[in-house]
Amino acid sequence: QVQLVESGGGVVQAGGSLRLSCAASGIIFSRYHMGWYRQAPGKQRDLVAAITSAGTITYADSVNGRFTISRDNAKNTVYLQMNSLKPEDTAVYSCNGRFSTLAIWGQGTQVTVSS
Numbered sequence: 001q002v003q004l005v006e007s008g009g010g011v012v013q014a015g016g017s018l019r020l021s022c023a024a025s026g027i028i029f030s031r032y033h034m035g036w037y038r039q040a041p042g043k044q045r046d047l048v049a050a051i052t053s054a055g056t057i058t059y060a061d062s063v064n065g066r067f068t069i070s071r072d073n074a075k076n077t078v079y080l081q082m083n084s085l086k087p088e089d090t091a092v093y094s095c096n097g098r099f100s101t102l103a104i105w106g107q108g109t110q111v112t113v114s115s
Contacts, residue, residue, distance in 0.1 A: 002026035002104060004095045009109030012085055016113070020080040022095030022106055029076040032099045036069060036080045038091035038111075048093070049080060063089075085113045 008020040020036065035050035049059045049069035057069055068081040078095060090113050095106040 004097060004104055004106035006093065006095050006106045006109040009093060009111045011112045011114060014085060014087055014113055014115050016085050017081070017083045018085065018111060020082065020093055020095075020109060020111075022078045022080075024076045024078075024097060027076075027097065027099070027104070029097075030073040032097040034069075034071060034078040035096045035098070036078075036093055037096055038089075038093045039108075040088075040091040043091075045094070051078065053099075082111070085111075087113045087115045089113050 003026060004022050004024050006020060006022045008018060010018060012018055031053055033052045036048045037045050038048050039045040047060060048063055049067055051057050051069045051071050066084045071078045091111060092108040093111050094108040097104045
């Protein structure tokens with residue numbers, strides 16, 4: 001079964017850290033470009049960070065220097081380390097995988113940052 005399963009969300013105080021994980025199954029993970037997106041209530045879903053199959057990384061300006069994306073192809077998992085969290089980082093964070101014309105999404109995990 002093809003799926004992405006996120007974990008690691010929760011409630012944290014401003015300035016704190018969380019580490020999100022996205023475990024893939026049913027795909028050749030190493031071939032996929034992976035990304036983390038987030039959607040706050042009433043807002044569109046935006047790209048937070050992405051890592052290609054070759055390891056090229058991009059970040060949204062709003063998280064650059066605070067968040068770190070990484071992948072472990074042996075574990076079929078992509079991570080998002082989030083440091084110095086701000087209340088405006090509160091959102092549902094979703095994992096995305098892309099390969100050619102294929103795209104798959106996880107169910108999302110809630111991250112809430114209290115001030």
